[in-house]
Amino acid sequence: MELIRKLSDVEASFASMHALLKGNTQVTTWISVDAALGEAALGEAVRRWAHRLPLLRARIAERDGSLWFAAGPGPGPEQLRHGPMPAGRSPEDLLGEELNDVLPTGAALWRLRAATDARAGVTHLYFTRNHAISDGHSTGGTLRVLLEELFGAPAHAAPEPFSRNADELTYAAPAPGAERLPALPDAPAAGIPFAVRAPWEERGTAFVPVDLPAAGSQAVKLYCRRRGLTVNQFFATALAESFALTTGRDEVEFFTAVSLRRRYAEEESLADLGCFISVARATLRLGGGSFKDHAEAYRDGFRAADAAWRPQARPHHEIRAAVAAAAAAGSAPGICITNVGPVDASLGAHAGRVTGFRTVVNRTGANYGLVLHLSTFRGAFGLALSYGTPSVDPAVAEGTAKLLRERIARAAGAACGEEPRPRRPYGSVTIPAVQDLRPLPAAAGRAPAARGTAPRTRPGAAG
Numbered sequence: 001m002e003l004i005r006k007l008s009d010v011e012a013s014f015a016s017m018h019a020l021l022k023g024n025t026q027v028t029t030w031i032s033v034d035a036a037l038g039e040a041a042l043g044e045a046v047r048r049w050a051h052r053l054p055l056l057r058a059r060i061a062e063r064d065g066s067l068w069f070a071a072g073p074g075p076g077p078e079q080l081r082h083g084p085m086p087a088g089r090s091p092e093d094l095l096g097e098e099l100n101d102v103l104p105t106g107a108a109l110w111r112l113r114a115a116t117d118a119r120a121g122v123t124h125l126y127f128t129r130n131h132a133i134s135d136g137h138s139t140g141g142t143l144r145v146l147l148e149e150l151f152g153a154p155a156h157a158a159p160e161p162f163s164r165n166a167d168e169l170t171y172a173a174p175a176p177g178a179e180r181l182p183a184l185p186d187a188p189a190a191g192i193p194f195a196v197r198a199p200w201e202e203r204g205t206a207f208v209p210v211d212l213p214a215a216g217s218q219a220v221k222l223y224c225r226r227r228g229l230t231v232n233q234f235f236a237t238a239l240a241e242s243f244a245l246t247t248g249r250d251e252v253e254f255f256t257a258v259s260l261r262r263r264y265a266e267e268e269s270l271a272d273l274g275c276f277i278s279v280a281r282a283t284l285r286l287g288g289g290s291f292k293d294h295a296e297a298y299r300d301g302f303r304a305a306d307a308a309w310r311p312q313a314r315p316h317h318e319i320r321a322a323v324a325a326a327a328a329a330g331s332a333p334g335i336c337i338t339n340v341g342p343v344d345a346s347l348g349a350h351a352g353r354v355t356g357f358r359t360v361v362n363r364t365g366a367n368y369g370l371v372l373h374l375s376t377f378r379g380a381f382g383l384a385l386s387y388g389t390p391s392v393d394p395a396v397a398e399g400t401a402k403l404l405r406e407r408i409a410r411a412a413g414a415a416c417g418e419e420p421r422p423r424r425p426y427g428s429v430t431i432p433a434v435q436d437l438r439p440l441p442a443a444a445g446r447a448p449a450a451r452g453t454a455p456r457t458r459p460g461a462a463g
Helices: 009-020 039-052 091-100 136-151 214-227 231-247 291-308 316-328 345-353 394-413
Strands: 003-006 027-033 058-063 066-071 080-084 110-117 122-129 204-209 251-259 277-285 334-342 354-361 368-377 380-389
Touching: 003 058, 009 066, 009 316, 027 091, 027 136, 039 080, 039 110, 039 136, 091 110, 091 122, 091 204, 091 354, 122 136, 136 251, 136 334, 136 345, 136 354, 204 354, 204 394, 214 231, 214 380, 214 394, 231 251, 231 291, 231 334, 231 368, 231 394, 251 291, 277 291, 345 354, 354 368, 354 380, 368 394, 380 394
Parallel strands: 080 110, 251 334, 334 368
Antiparallel strands: 003 066, 027 122, 027 354, 058 066, 110 122, 204 380, 251 277, 368 380
16 A cells, blocks of 8 residues: 555554553544435435545555555545334434444544434434544534535545644743642642453443533533633543542543644644544542532643643654553543534534434543543534443442533522532542443443643653
8 A cells, every 4th residue: 555644643542542542542433314315316426525535445454563544545435324214223222332342453534324214204323433533613614515426516625635744833832821830749639540450352332312402502602701710721621620529539631632733833733633642641539629629630730731731743653652551551540521512613604404413432441440421413512431341330420420411500590609618628538329320331342542642741652
């Protein structure tokens, strides 16, 4: 195969995790569209889709110890699955299946499954890919092109440029702001031991949806504006408090996924294709203060970590060694939040035909204990709390989701004033019983994925 370019540190980290950790970092995005798509029409649209986006025709090949993108063939028959919506199954049941059905290493880097509900006039599309080719931003752009090919392509449908290698660009660190930022802690918080250390071929991923209707989402936004919080600060703090109370901790290592698309000095913008993300890692201490106290601590810790981080460009054999060490670990360093923001605009002119959206990353218990996936579609927040199975005790995920939902409801109902102090002290809490939240199960015998990327403030926390 003709080599195109070498993978960046971030891309190689994702590719290595996928290969060595049996699918860790694999991503599935579900969108539903208001049309009963036939197999022939969908197949032709997918062929044009891959023609316009060269990254969809790429493979990953190894040469002289390094990973390269190489030119591959167009979509093969194994990359498109089409059939009726299975009776008695929900769209999110299928999302869990696709997330846990691991793409073979060395083969195609993506797969599309279509499940048509002819009576409802809806088709559910599941786009599963190796994380090395896609981040939250580029996923929206990639699906926009598919929607254009399905429902009306623009007059100019020339192939998009292949994504750049970020290691060859000049990184420009974000300005830390006028305020003086606290120093980063010397030592991280204690890791999160796995409930079970199963062989990798027996690991999988599950997730708990924690969604808000549009009215509740607007109320949370109003709550944030009145208290000077960003949406990300609110949900990160709510996640950290909920996890801390569930597990009896008073501090946690918190990871925040960050887009690197505007972090380079070169004037040309990065293509809509590709993967350009990393994570900021900071220790968050929860000493029993108010919600706003904890939100400010998260804000300051994140800003300090983000300003201190610099890209890595490690030889790929070092990346593989770091991933192998993660595979042998018996704990996760912390928890994470990812936020792709409003997806309506990224889906383009045909976004109105989309009736449902969710992205989840496969977590097999290698780098994070829990991950909160956040997006906004049609004004409503969509959240999913994902975790590795059987690495993470489901009671921890369910308990965290229950408390997270309570915090969101309190914020939506609050008119003004500060949040009350925590009702229970950190470090002395039993996991609450959960009746109404059940995780979507992982497929047996499948290995999944987590959001990964180059470590930010300390080594060993990629993804």
